[in-house]
Amino acid sequence: MPGRALSGVPSVSAKSDPPVLSKSDPGSLELRLGGTGQGAVADSVSELLAAADCPSVRAQNYTQMSMSVIHRKRLIRRLLLHHLPLLALSAASVSLFYLARPLRDVITRLSFATAYPALMLIAATLLIGPWNLLRGKRTPISSDWRRDVGIWAGILSMIHTVVGQDVHLRGRPWLYYIYGPREVHVFPLRHDLFGFSNYTGLCSALLLLLLLATSNDYSLRVLGTPRWKQLQRWNYFTFAFGGAHALGYQAIEKQKIPFVAVVLASILITVVLQTIGYARRRQITLEDRPITDRKSVV
Numbered sequence: 245m246p247g248r249a250l251s252g253v254p255s256v257s258a259k260s261d262p263p264v265l266s267k268s269d270p271g272s273l274e275l276r277l278g279g280t281g282q283g284a285v286a287d288s289v290s291e292l293l294a295a296a297d298c299p300s301v302r303a304q305n306y307t308q309m310s311m312s313v314i315h316r317k318r319l320i321r322r323l324l325l326h327h328l329p330l331l332a333l334s335a336a337s338v339s340l341f342y343l344a345r346p347l348r349d350v351i352t353r354l355s356f357a358t359a360y361p362a363l364m365l366i367a368a369t370l371l372i373g374p375w376n377l378l379r380g381k382r383t384p385i386s387s388d389w390r391r392d393v394g395i396w397a398g399i400l401s402m403i404h405t406v407v408g409q410d411v412h413l414r415g416r417p418w419l420y421y422i423y424g425p426r427e428v429h430v431f432p433l434r435h436d437l438f439g440f441s442n443y444t445g446l447c448s449a450l451l452l453l454l455l456l457a458t459s460n461d462y463s464l465r466v467l468g469t470p471r472w473k474q475l476q477r478w479n480y481f482t483f484a485f486g487g488a489h490a491l492g493y494q495a496i497e498k499q500k501i502p503f504v505a506v507v508l509a510s511i512l513i514t515v516v517l518q519t520i521g522y523a524r525r526r527q528i529t530l531e532d533r534p535i536t537d538r539k540s541v542v
């Protein structure tokens with residue numbers, strides 16, 4: 245697989261990397277010198293170790309070392325500049341929503357308190373690209389910041405999903421999706437507003453889980469950029485299902501206006517900025533084309 249540029253990572257594919265040669269691993273030197281049984285095996289370990297001093301071997305080891313330094317630096321940078329602030333932001337907003345309404349118990353409160361920050365963080369992942377475009381910048385295919393915001397959206401959504409299964413019908417979460425024995429329906433899957441809200445929530449949660457599981461360099465390498473990007477586009481549906489689920493529940497619970505406004509504002513801002521971003525991207529693509537091509541498109 246050809247090396248591709250990840251943000252902050254040089255485009256060196258792990259598969260195409262030559263074996264690491266080190267003094268502590270003479271076996272690797274043997275590999276370099278021809279391998280056992282191929283006639284080019286060095287006589288002694290000391291000879292092999294001497295080979296480690298040759299410039300090409302040193303250069304290779306140096307590349308490997310600098311790669312691991314880059315990886316470590318990137319990880320530390322992400323932890324300090326992304327994950328710590330996102331942890332603080334998540335904790336603050338969950339606490340705020342937790343205290344905002346005196347709901348009946350901890351489960352209901354925790355479900356409520358994680359729901360809104362989760363939805364807003366998913367919205368944020370969809371706003372980063374258009375926002376950068378408006379500032380005249382292009383977001384790389386895989387941006388660490390967007391990925392890390394997505395990871396926190398996923399964490400909060402998963403907490404909400406698990407806790408949310410227990411808000412109603414305690415201990416019988418399957419009744420969120422099918423009618424109970426005393427509710428007589430020809431079609432057993434719930435097809436009322438409660439069912440709609442639960443199925444849309446479930447779709448959103450499952451998609452999020454998929455996106456969360458593939459939000460890493462390994463998945464990007466294995467899938468290849470086009471397929472990985474295609475997979476990540478399901479984020480639009482994650483948000484759409486999450487928004488529909490939230491509005492459904494707000495209707496069921498006759499939620500207070502300020503909370504409905506939060507959901508509506510998240511949806512509206514996302515739709516407007518995504519539309520502007522789409523138009524801007526189209527314009528940039530057109531400008532990048534030769535003038536003769538442009539005429540045929542317009």
Ligand code: HEM
Binds near residue numbers: 355445
């Ligand atoms: C199977 C998955 C899910 C279940 C069972 C579930 C459950 C619930 C429940 C019981 C409520 C109403 C009680 C409450 O306020 O907590 C609710 C509301 C809500 N959920 Fe979920 N949820 C799921 C997935 C999601 C996901 C993935 C998101 C994030 C996008 C989300 C965002 C919301 C929002 C914003 C509300 C509105 C809170 C309100 O005003 O009642 N939910 N969910």
